[in-house]
Amino acid sequence: MKLSTGVEWSLHCCVVLSQSDHPVPAGRLAELHGVSKTYLAKHLQALARADLILPAEGRDGGYALTRAPGAITVxxxxxxxxxxxxxxxxxxxxxxxxxxxxxxxxxSACGIAKVMAAAEQAWRASLAGVTIADLAATLDINQLKNILAAS
Known part of the structure:
Protein backbone atom coordinates (compact mmCIF):
# COMPACT_ATOMS: atom_id res chain seq x y z
CA MET A 1 0.00 0.00 0.00
CA LYS A 2 1.39 3.35 -1.01
CA LEU A 3 -0.23 6.52 0.28
CA SER A 4 0.38 9.96 -1.15
CA THR A 5 2.33 12.57 0.78
CA GLY A 6 -0.95 14.48 0.86
CA VAL A 7 -2.25 12.01 3.43
CA GLU A 8 0.62 12.79 5.81
CA TRP A 9 0.24 16.52 5.28
CA SER A 10 -3.52 16.37 5.75
CA LEU A 11 -3.27 14.35 8.95
CA HIS A 12 -0.79 16.83 10.42
CA CYS A 13 -3.05 19.73 9.45
CA CYS A 14 -6.07 18.07 11.05
CA VAL A 15 -4.09 17.60 14.27
CA VAL A 16 -3.15 21.30 14.24
CA LEU A 17 -6.76 22.30 13.57
CA SER A 18 -7.87 20.09 16.45
CA GLN A 19 -5.84 22.24 18.82
CA SER A 20 -6.78 25.66 17.49
CA ASP A 21 -9.49 27.87 18.95
CA HIS A 22 -9.91 29.69 15.63
CA PRO A 23 -9.64 28.90 11.91
CA VAL A 24 -6.05 28.53 10.72
CA PRO A 25 -5.14 29.98 7.30
CA ALA A 26 -3.71 27.61 4.68
CA GLY A 27 -0.54 29.68 4.52
CA ARG A 28 0.01 29.27 8.25
CA LEU A 29 -0.56 25.50 8.04
CA ALA A 30 1.99 25.30 5.21
CA GLU A 31 4.45 27.42 7.21
CA LEU A 32 4.04 25.30 10.35
CA HIS A 33 4.96 22.16 8.43
CA GLY A 34 7.44 23.62 5.93
CA VAL A 35 5.43 22.45 2.92
CA SER A 36 4.20 23.99 -0.32
CA LYS A 37 1.14 26.19 0.20
CA THR A 38 -0.10 25.43 -3.32
CA TYR A 39 0.18 21.65 -2.93
CA LEU A 40 -1.30 21.78 0.57
CA ALA A 41 -4.27 23.85 -0.67
CA LYS A 42 -5.22 20.99 -3.01
CA HIS A 43 -5.41 18.60 -0.06
CA LEU A 44 -7.27 21.06 2.13
CA GLN A 45 -9.87 21.31 -0.63
CA ALA A 46 -10.18 17.51 -0.64
CA LEU A 47 -10.72 17.54 3.14
CA ALA A 48 -13.36 20.25 2.73
CA ARG A 49 -15.15 18.27 -0.01
CA ALA A 50 -15.22 15.30 2.37
CA ASP A 51 -16.74 17.57 5.05
CA LEU A 52 -13.82 17.06 7.43
CA ILE A 53 -12.77 20.71 7.50
CA LEU A 54 -14.64 23.92 6.83
CA PRO A 55 -13.15 26.94 5.09
CA ALA A 56 -13.86 30.17 6.98
CA GLU A 57 -14.46 33.29 4.91
CA GLY A 58 -13.22 36.79 5.61
CA ARG A 59 -10.04 38.68 6.34
CA ASP A 60 -8.94 36.21 9.00
CA GLY A 61 -10.23 33.17 7.11
CA GLY A 62 -8.76 29.74 7.37
CA TYR A 63 -9.83 26.21 8.11
CA ALA A 64 -11.46 24.51 11.09
CA LEU A 65 -12.55 20.94 11.74
CA THR A 66 -16.23 20.26 11.06
CA ARG A 67 -16.59 17.98 14.07
CA ALA A 68 -14.80 16.91 17.20
CA PRO A 69 -11.30 15.45 16.69
CA GLY A 70 -12.49 12.21 18.27
CA ALA A 71 -15.09 11.87 15.51
CA ILE A 72 -12.63 12.08 12.60
CA THR A 73 -10.62 8.93 11.89
CA VAL A 74 -7.36 8.46 10.05
CA SER A 108 -15.85 -17.28 -6.13
CA ALA A 109 -12.74 -15.25 -5.42
CA CYS A 110 -9.40 -17.03 -5.71
CA GLY A 111 -6.99 -17.33 -2.79
CA ILE A 112 -5.02 -14.28 -3.91
CA ALA A 113 -8.10 -12.06 -4.08
CA LYS A 114 -9.28 -13.37 -0.70
CA VAL A 115 -5.98 -12.69 1.08
CA MET A 116 -5.75 -9.22 -0.46
CA ALA A 117 -9.33 -8.41 0.55
CA ALA A 118 -8.64 -9.57 4.10
CA ALA A 119 -5.50 -7.42 4.26
CA GLU A 120 -7.43 -4.42 2.96
CA GLN A 121 -10.16 -4.96 5.53
CA ALA A 122 -7.61 -5.20 8.37
CA TRP A 123 -5.77 -2.10 7.16
CA ARG A 124 -8.97 -0.05 6.94
CA ALA A 125 -10.17 -1.28 10.34
CA SER A 126 -6.85 -0.26 11.88
CA LEU A 127 -7.04 3.24 10.38
CA ALA A 128 -10.70 3.57 11.38
CA GLY A 129 -9.71 2.80 14.97
CA VAL A 130 -7.45 5.86 15.30
CA THR A 131 -8.83 9.39 15.51
CA ILE A 132 -7.35 12.85 15.11
CA ALA A 133 -7.73 13.18 18.90
CA ASP A 134 -5.63 10.02 19.35
CA LEU A 135 -2.91 11.48 17.12
CA ALA A 136 -3.01 14.82 18.92
CA ALA A 137 -2.50 13.02 22.21
CA THR A 138 0.92 11.85 20.98
CA LEU A 139 2.25 15.39 20.43
CA ASP A 140 3.58 18.18 22.62
CA ILE A 141 0.27 20.02 22.59
CA ASN A 142 1.48 22.90 24.75
CA GLN A 143 4.11 23.88 22.20
CA LEU A 144 1.54 23.69 19.41
CA LYS A 145 -1.02 25.73 21.35
CA ASN A 146 1.59 28.40 22.10
CA ILE A 147 2.51 28.66 18.42
CA LEU A 148 -1.16 28.87 17.40
CA ALA A 149 -1.91 31.48 20.07
CA ALA A 150 0.89 33.65 18.67
CA SER A 151 -0.70 33.52 15.19
Missing part, protein backbone atom coordinates in the same frame (compact mmCIF):
# COMPACT_ATOMS: atom_id res chain seq x y z
CA UNK A 75 -9.34 6.43 7.51
CA UNK A 76 -11.63 9.44 6.91
CA UNK A 77 -8.58 11.53 6.02
CA UNK A 78 -6.97 8.82 3.87
CA UNK A 79 -10.18 8.36 1.88
CA UNK A 80 -10.66 12.12 1.48
CA UNK A 81 -7.18 12.56 0.05
CA UNK A 82 -6.46 9.30 -1.79
CA UNK A 83 -9.99 8.07 -2.48
CA UNK A 84 -12.03 5.09 -1.40
CA UNK A 85 -10.90 2.63 -4.05
CA UNK A 86 -9.37 -0.60 -2.75
CA UNK A 87 -5.60 -0.97 -3.02
CA UNK A 88 -5.89 -4.31 -4.85
CA UNK A 89 -8.04 -4.74 -7.92
CA UNK A 90 -8.52 -8.30 -9.10
CA UNK A 91 -8.39 -8.56 -12.91
CA UNK A 92 -9.23 -12.29 -13.01
CA UNK A 93 -5.87 -13.20 -14.52
CA UNK A 94 -6.68 -16.81 -13.65
CA UNK A 95 -9.06 -16.84 -16.64
CA UNK A 96 -6.38 -15.82 -19.17
CA UNK A 97 -3.38 -17.36 -20.81
CA UNK A 98 -2.25 -20.96 -21.04
CA UNK A 99 -3.24 -21.63 -17.41
CA UNK A 100 -6.73 -20.20 -17.88
CA UNK A 101 -9.40 -21.76 -15.68
CA UNK A 102 -12.88 -22.15 -17.13
CA UNK A 103 -15.44 -19.56 -15.96
CA UNK A 104 -17.42 -22.17 -13.98
CA UNK A 105 -14.34 -22.67 -11.75
CA UNK A 106 -14.16 -18.95 -11.08
CA UNK A 107 -17.51 -18.29 -9.40
Missing amino acids: LDVVQAVDGKEPAFRCTEIRQRGILAAPPEQCV
